[in-house]
Amino acid sequence: MIKTDAIIIGAGPTGLFAVHQLGIIGLKSEVIDNLDRAGGQCIELYPDKPIYDIPGIPECTGEELTKGLLKQIQPFKNNFHLNQRVEEIKQENNVWILKTNKGNLFSAPNIIIAGGVGSFEPRKLSLKEAEKFEGSQIFYSVTNKALFKDKKVTIFGGGDSALDWALELSKLNEITLIHRRNEFRGAAHTLSEIKKKEKEGKIKIKTPYNLKSIEGDKTMTGIEIENEDGKLEKIKNDYILSFFGLIMKLGPIADWDLNISKKTIPVDTESFQTNKKGIFAIGDICTYPGKLKLILSGFHEAALAARACFKRARPDETYRFEFTTASKSIHDRLGLKK
Amino acid sequence: MPKITYISHDGKKNTVEVPVGLTVMEGALQNDIQGIDADCGGSMACATCHVYVQETWFNKLEKAQDGEQDMLDMAYEPKKNSRLSCQIIVSDQLDGLEITTPIKQT
Numbered sequence: 001m002i003k004t005d006a007i008i009i010g011a012g013p014t015g016l017f018a019v020h021q022l023g024i025i026g027l028k029s030e031v032i033d034n035l036d037r038a039g040g041q042c043i044e045l046y047p048d049k050p051i052y053d054i055p056g057i058p059e060c061t062g063e064e065l066t067k068g069l070l071k072q073i074q075p076f077k078n079n080f081h082l083n084q085r086v087e088e089i090k091q092e093n094n095v096w097i098l099k100t101n102k103g104n105l106f107s108a109p110n111i112i113i114a115g116g117v118g119s120f121e122p123r124k125l126s127l128k129e130a131e132k133f134e135g136s137q138i139f140y141s142v143t144n145k146a147l148f149k150d151k152k153v154t155i156f157g158g159g160d161s162a163l164d165w166a167l168e169l170s171k172l173n174e175i176t177l178i179h180r181r182n183e184f185r186g187a188a189h190t191l192s193e194i195k196k197k198e199k200e201g202k203i204k205i206k207t208p209y210n211l212k213s214i215e216g217d218k219t220m221t222g223i224e225i226e227n228e229d230g231k232l233e234k235i236k237n238d239y240i241l242s243f244f245g246l247i248m249k250l251g252p253i254a255d256w257d258l259n260i261s262k263k264t265i266p267v268d269t270e271s272f273q274t275n276k277k278g279i280f281a282i283g284d285i286c287t288y289p290g291k292l293k294l295i296l297s298g299f300h301e302a303a304l305a306a307r308a309c310f311k312r313a314r315p316d317e318t319y320r321f322e323f324t325t326a327s328k329s330i331h332d333r334l335g336l337k338k
Numbered sequence: 339m340p341k342i343t344y345i346s347h348d349g350k351k352n353t354v355e356v357p358v359g360l361t362v363m364e365g366a367l368q369n370d371i372q373g374i375d376a377d378c379g380g381s382m383a384c385a386t387c388h389v390y391v392q393e394t395w396f397n398k399l400e401k402a403q404d405g406e407q408d409m410l411d412m413a414y415e416p417k418k419n420s421r422l423s424c425q426i427i428v429s430d431q432l433d434g435l436e437i438t439t440p441i442k443q444t
Contacts (some may be wrong), residue, residue, distance in 0.1 A: 045383040117377040117384075123444060126415055158411045180416060185408045210415075228418055245412035247444040248377050248384070262367075263377075284379070293379045 005313040006110040012040020014283030014298030015114035016069040021306035023076030034119035039066035110309040118250040157243035170202040271308030280305040340433035363424040373439030380424040386443040388413040
């Protein structure tokens, strides 16, 4: 069991800044995120897109903002618990106990939910039959390339993941790449490599086609694809790889009785506490009159929630407001040399 | 004020007035219309406000940017007449626009 002052769910910009705000007032935190790295939507949805409304930073990308925040919280040496999702919470004597899907246990007087729109999951194929073969013949990520050696592999998607895997796996066998329109979205170099492999006969490209049906009972033997004019084509295949990006799902948070409506959690604007004492919600996931889904709003919310956490984490101490420019104790916490 | 009709996948029509300048996505959220999730809040980053636009209207809309097409690749069952409703800005010219929401967004 890991004991701390506050557990932060979500490692997006708001969650990261919460580490900072807790850290400068002397509170420890642990961050849990379902992705394999910090950054949340900034890193998954728009790592290369410039953001123009971070105060004091005229322009930065999602990736740059994430890097900056990670550097800013370095002095607080918090732990990240990635690739896992909080499954259960329960309360024991004013302390919250959390359990992740990897079985890790945490306890703290405060939980800060900075979960954005939910945790990211791969977008799955829409056909119902696809579920039957998921994990055996249909995959949404590649963990073991060797599986595909000398097998018939069909790849769906038109973005970087689909293109990169088509190139990589075309070294092992022939690949069929299927996409709903004729244009692919990828780096110029990747696109020209794909063209080259197509000429060599290593990659077959089928556009504009969508998946129509999957054939086979216990084992998938092939698929049928359809183009916009209703033209059908059958393809024999052993494996499907599908790359349609990520979706966001609220997951177990929805079952924590936090009065969630429209995927958001109501909070009070003094402390950003939810209807449950010691559970706070900040960033895109919280709602209150006038709420703006901006990163800068999330930062403000993190600052206030952190102060509210102090009262529960240090009930016998008095919180004293201090500025980072002048406070010796804050400078100590930041590890600044005297 | 322009009237926009949102048709659910099973044919239920819902006509509401949406102020000029808002997007078709915002019009849906403000009027509690089901079928449009808009998870990313309109930053063209998620494809969960995907709609089908009736053909007569489709050609009257400004063409989708590359970024929108890229996101539509990720949408649930995109078709020729697919658009992201966060990228359709309501104007007087769009008075009477009809769009259909997909069976689901994810």
